[in-house]
Amino acid sequence: MENKLDLNSPYEMDFSAIVKVQAPATVANMVCGFDILGFAVNEPYDQMQIRFQEKPGITIINDDDYNLPTDPEKNVAGAALLAMMEELPSNIGFELTIKKLIKPGSGVGSSAASSAGAVAAANRLLHHCFSKQDLVRFAMNGEKVASGVKHADNIAPCIYGGVTLIRSIFPLDIVALTAPPLFVTIVHPQIEVKTSDARSILQQKVLLKDAIKQWGNIAGLVAGLLQSDYALIGRSLEDVLIEPVRSILIPGFDQIKAQSKEAGALGGGISGSGPSIFMLSETEATAQKVAGVMHQIYNNLKLDHHTYVTTINHSGVRFVDSFITEDAAL
Amino acid sequence: MENKLDLNSPYEMDFSAIVKVQAPATVANMVCGFDILGFAVNEPYDQMQIRFQEKPGITIINDDDYNLPTDPEKNVAGAALLAMMEELPSNIGFELTIKKLIKPGSGVGSSAASSAGAVAAANRLLHHCFSKQDLVRFAMNGEKVASGVKHADNIAPCIYGGVTLIRSIFPLDIVALTAPPLFVTIVHPQIEVKTSDARSILQQKVLLKDAIKQWGNIAGLVAGLLQSDYALIGRSLEDVLIEPVRSILIPGFDQIKAQSKEAGALGGGISGSGPSIFMLSETEATAQKVAGVMHQIYNNLKLDHHTYVTTINHSGVRFVDSFITEDAAL
Numbered sequence: 001m002e003n004k005l006d007l008n009s010p011y012e013m014d015f016s017a018i019v020k021v022q023a024p025a026t027v028a029n030m031v032c033g034f035d036i037l038g039f040a041v042n043e044p045y046d047q048m049q050i051r052f053q054e055k056p057g058i059t060i061i062n063d064d065d066y067n068l069p070t071d072p073e074k075n076v077a078g079a080a081l082l083a084m085m086e087e088l089p090s091n092i093g094f095e096l097t098i099k100k101l102i103k104p105g106s107g108v109g110s111s112a113a114s115s116a117g118a119v120a121a122a123n124r125l126l127h128h129c130f131s132k133q134d135l136v137r138f139a140m141n142g143e144k145v146a147s148g149v150k151h152a153d154n155i156a157p158c159i160y161g162g163v164t165l166i167r168s169i170f171p172l173d174i175v176a177l178t179a180p181p182l183f184v185t186i187v188h189p190q191i192e193v194k195t196s197d198a199r200s201i202l203q204q205k206v207l208l209k210d211a212i213k214q215w216g217n218i219a220g221l222v223a224g225l226l227q228s229d230y231a232l233i234g235r236s237l238e239d240v241l242i243e244p245v246r247s248i249l250i251p252g253f254d255q256i257k258a259q260s261k262e263a264g265a266l267g268g269g270i271s272g273s274g275p276s277i278f279m280l281s282e283t284e285a286t287a288q289k290v291a292g293v294m295h296q297i298y299n300n301l302k303l304d305h306h307t308y309v310t311t312i313n314h315s316g317v318r319f320v321d322s323f324i325t326e327d328a329a330l
Numbered sequence: 331m332e333n334k335l336d337l338n339s340p341y342e343m344d345f346s347a348i349v350k351v352q353a354p355a356t357v358a359n360m361v362c363g364f365d366i367l368g369f370a371v372n373e374p375y376d377q378m379q380i381r382f383q384e385k386p387g388i389t390i391i392n393d394d395d396y397n398l399p400t401d402p403e404k405n406v407a408g409a410a411l412l413a414m415m416e417e418l419p420s421n422i423g424f425e426l427t428i429k430k431l432i433k434p435g436s437g438v439g440s441s442a443a444s445s446a447g448a449v450a451a452a453n454r455l456l457h458h459c460f461s462k463q464d465l466v467r468f469a470m471n472g473e474k475v476a477s478g479v480k481h482a483d484n485i486a487p488c489i490y491g492g493v494t495l496i497r498s499i500f501p502l503d504i505v506a507l508t509a510p511p512l513f514v515t516i517v518h519p520q521i522e523v524k525t526s527d528a529r530s531i532l533q534q535k536v537l538l539k540d541a542i543k544q545w546g547n548i549a550g551l552v553a554g555l556l557q558s559d560y561a562l563i564g565r566s567l568e569d570v571l572i573e574p575v576r577s578i579l580i581p582g583f584d585q586i587k588a589q590s591k592e593a594g595a596l597g598g599g600i601s602g603s604g605p606s607i608f609m610l611s612e613t614e615a616t617a618q619k620v621a622g623v624m625h626q627i628y629n630n631l632k633l634d635h636h637t638y639v640t641t642i643n644h645s646g647v648r649f650v651d652s653f654i655t656e657d658a659a660l
Contacts, residue, residue, distance in 0.1 A: 036546045167550035168543070173565060175553050204538055208571075211541040213498070216366045218545045220497035222552040223505050235503060241538075 004129050010091040011126075013052035019124045020049045022318045023117025025102045026109035027184070027278050028153035030163070031237045031269040032217035038109075038153040039163040040313040041184050044102045046113040047320075048077070050121040053093040058082065063099040076111045076142035077118035083141040084119050084130070094122055106188045107276035112154030115142025120159060120317035135159050137172060147195045154272065161316030163225055180228035182312050183287035185265070187256065187294035188276040190304035193249050198273035201249075206241055213240045230266060230282050237267025237280070250274050252297050259297065260290045284309065334459050340421040341456075343382035349454045350379045352648045353447025355432045356439035357514070357608050358483035360493070361567045361599040362547035368439075368483040369493040370643040371514050374432045376443040377650075378407070380451040383423040388412065393429040406441045406472035407448035413471040414449050414460070424452055436518045437606035442484030445472025450489060450647035465489050467502060477525045484602065491646030493555055510558035512642050513617035515595070517586065517624035518606045520634040523579050528603035531579075536571050543570045560596060560612050567597025567610070580604050582627050589627065593619045614639065 005011055022045040030037035053059055058072040058081050072078025081094055096118055102110040116139045123130050130138075136159055140150040156164040156174045165175040220236030223229070247253040247270060260279040261267060264286040268279035277294070281287040291307040298305040335341055352375040360367035383389055388402040388411050402408025411424055426448055432440040446469045453460050460468075466489055470480040486494040486504045495505040550566030553559070577583040577600060590609040591597060594616040598609035607624070611617040621637040628635040 033545070033549065035542045036549060165546070165549050165553060167546045167562075167566060173550070175550060175562060177553060202538060205535040206538050206541055208532065208534055208536050211536055211544070211571075212365045214541070215363070215545040215548045216495070216497045218549050219363065219366055219495050219552045220503070220505060222549045223495060223507060223556065226553065226556040232497075232505060236497060241541075 004087060005089055005126070007087070007089055009089060011089040013092065014125075015052050015054075017125055018049060018051045019121045020047070020320050021117050021121045021124075022046070022320055023048060023113035023120070024158060024313045024316065024318070026112055026154040026157045027186070028109060028151075028157075028272045029242065029270065030221070031239045031243070031267065032214050032221055033165075034214075034239065034242045035151065035153060036166050037163065037218070037221070038157040038166075039179070040157040040161050040316055041108070041186070041308075041310045042313045043308055043310040044108070045318075046102050046110075046117055047099040048114070048117040048121055049097040050118065050125055051095050052125065053095040056091055056093045058085075058093070059095045061095065061097040063097050064101075066100050066104060068098075068100070068104070074145065075114075076146045077114040079145040080115035080119045080139045080142035081122060083138040084122060087130075088126070094125075096121075103188070105192055107193065107270070107272040107274045108186060108188070109154035109158060109272060111142060111146035112139065112158050115139035116155050116158035117317050118142075124319060132159050133172060133174060136174060157316070159316050161314045162312060165222070177222065177225050179225045179312060180230065183281045183284050184308075184310050184312065185260070185268075185279045185281065185287045185290040185294065186271060186276055186308045186310070187291070187298065188306045189251065189298055190306075191251070191275050193274040195273045198246055198249065201245055202242065203245070210240050233280070234266035237269070239269055243269050246270055246274060250277065251303060252301050253277060256294055256297050259293045263289045263293050265290045334417060335419055335456070337417070337419055339419060341419040343422065345382050345384070347455055348379060348381045349451045350377070350650050351447050351451045351454075352376070352650055353378060353443035353450070354488060354643045354646065354648070356442055356484040356487045357516070357601045358439060358481075358487075359572065359600065359602055360551070361569045361573070361597065362544050362551055363495075364544075364569065364572045365481065365483060366496050367493065367548070367551070368487040368496075369509070370487040370491050370646055371438070371516070371638075371640045372643045373638055373640040374438070375648075376432050376440075376447055377429040378444070378447040378451055379427040380448065380455055381425050382455065383425040386421055386423045388415075388423070389425045391425065391427040393427050394431075396430050396434060398428075398430070398434070404475065405444075406476045407444040409475040410445035410449045410469045410472035411452060413468040414452060417460075418456070424455075426451075433518070435522055437523065437600070437602040437604045438516060438518070439484035439488060439602065441472060441476035442469065442488050445469035446485050446488035447647050448472075454649060462489050463502060463504060466504060487646070489646050491644045492642060495552070507552065507555050509555045509642060510560065513611045513614050514638075514640050514642065515590070515598075515609045515611065515617045515620040515624065516601060516606055516638045516640070517621070517628065518636045519581065519628055520636075521581070521605050523604040525603045528576055528579065531575055532572065533575070540570050563610070564596035567599070569599055573599050576600055576604060580607065581633060582631050583607060586624055586627050589623045590620045593623050595620045
């Protein structure tokens with residue numbers, strides 16, 4: 001915090017500096033860890049580049065085909081940067097180029113990658129004057145633009161890497177959890193599940209006895225991760241509250257889950273609010289087998305889909321060839 | 331499991347063997363860990379002694395002033411032993427002597443100490459033919475006699491020692507959690523809170539948003555314990571669901587909690603279903619200061635009470651002078 005810039009003095013910008021980042025996809029609502037546990041993966045990721053511009057404010061350049069807004073207040077990355085700029089001298093201007101490789105609406109933290117990537121990249125330009133927790137705080141403004149709610153369970157793992165616990169959102173309390181090596185299989189069926197729909201079908205009240213089952217599993221999952229106990233992780237990956245309601249929005253969900261576990265997956269569930277489904281495995285061979293299972297089931301359902309086999313990303317937003325000349329446009 | 335005795339062959343009992351144990355008090359419902367987290371303490375504890383008797387069946391001798399039933403089916407230790415004996419040859423007989431030092435109804439696992447102590451002692455007589463999980467399973471029958479419900483959050487820490495997670499009760503899944511050194515202050519106000527009353531005032535349904543806060547705290551508490559992060563343990567020791575309802579049954583609760591934290595305690599709450607209150611501290615000096623706070627508050631309320639300053643018991647039921655001659659009656 002002591003590194004923050006003096007709001008009353010103009011900042012001397014280095015216009016030759018360019019920061020390029022890969023902002024990873026993330027899986028929120030980690031089964032029993034609804035709203036509190038998420039993790040980052042190594043693929044897919046967004047590519048972003050930031051540099052100072054003479055004009056104060058933000059210019060957004062979209063280098064992809066998603067036609068996302070370029071008005072900073074309506075763009076998730078722009079909203080995150082605007083929140084950051086409230087704590088910066090007023091002469092600062094950023095030019096942000098975004099090449100989205102994570103499809104919006106896929107349920108693997110596409111908006112979080114944009115928000116988190118933008119503020120992490122800007123923070124590097126600013127010689128890391130903000131803490132990771134500050135970056136999460138700024139990036140949550142992007143989530144608010146995307147879904148109307150400030151939530152951190154994609155943002156936090158995107159910035160911290162690994163598996164992160166959001167113990168509390170107000171006040172913000174993020175705990176990075178160690179985890180043993182895990183392979184992640186993700187399938188993204190090409191259907192739309194609106195986060196607002198996924199939220200609205202949840203009951204506001206739940207049975208205490210179900211909540212107790214859920215927090216037993218959460219405690220087991222955290223212990224399994226920290227103690228590298230794969231069997232315990234597997235036993236704990238059960239969600240008795242959210243998944244039974246939300247999974248009806250995702251074709252083939254029950255079949256994919258059951259057959260993935262038969263193929264050796266430890267367990268898994270809905271990624272974020274869907275429609276993507278993720279499964280965790282102890283070995284790459286199992287994760288590949290699980291991808292085959294998913295592929296087969298969606299082929300049978302004649303549903304377009306993408307599968308990824310990846311690993312947990314322990315570094316979060318990654319700086320790549322920080323000063324680019326030849327490939328400035330990504 | 332392979333060690334179990336042949337049910338169809340009489341067991342050759344060693345009538346000279348005597349096993350004496352200390353069965354520790356336990357704190358269940360560890361704040362946010364309602365129904366799933368408990369821990370054992372080094373004081374108080376029950377003293378128990380077991381030996382074989384010629385006559386098949388169970389003889390219970392109460393060596394204290396509590397006038398507890400001696401009919402094995404109505405005595406919690408007897409019920410636990412009866413469950414064990416269903417998996418033993420039919421010629422076996424036990425004589426169990428119990429000296430209760432943990433006051434029944436105090437909320438620190440008095441019935442669990444009797445049940446767990448009895449089966450742990452018997453298991454030693456039987457050369458440890460049962461696993462710890464078996465012992466928990468047997469001892470839960472004692473809890474059923476005591477409160478009508480088979481629960482394991484006192485039994486499991488009493489048998490395993492330390493902090494234990496009951497991830498699931500059916501099927502039984504117990505996870506021993508490591509914990510950093512912690513000092514425990516317990517105050518037992520001399521009032522009666524019936525477990526059945528404490529259960530009946532709970533709502534069957536809770537708000538999802540409160541349940542999410544609770545499982546964020548549970549995840550934080552487990553991570554804090556496993557990572558020896560005292561500050562995280564402290565921040566996570568909050569119960570938004572059970573304590574607000576149950577604490578109204580315990581005079582002075584809010585004041586004790588607030589002033590204990592002011593005195594430096596990490597946090598704490600109701601022990602079991604009360605009326606005892608426990609607080610965790612990082613140092614013995616703080617734990618003693620907290621005892622002073624509790625003492626002062628109950629003195630002002632003119633309420634009889636006992637306070638204990640103790641530590642987490644990491645061994646569970648303890649075998650003491652296993653073969654006693656001179657002090658056979660405890």
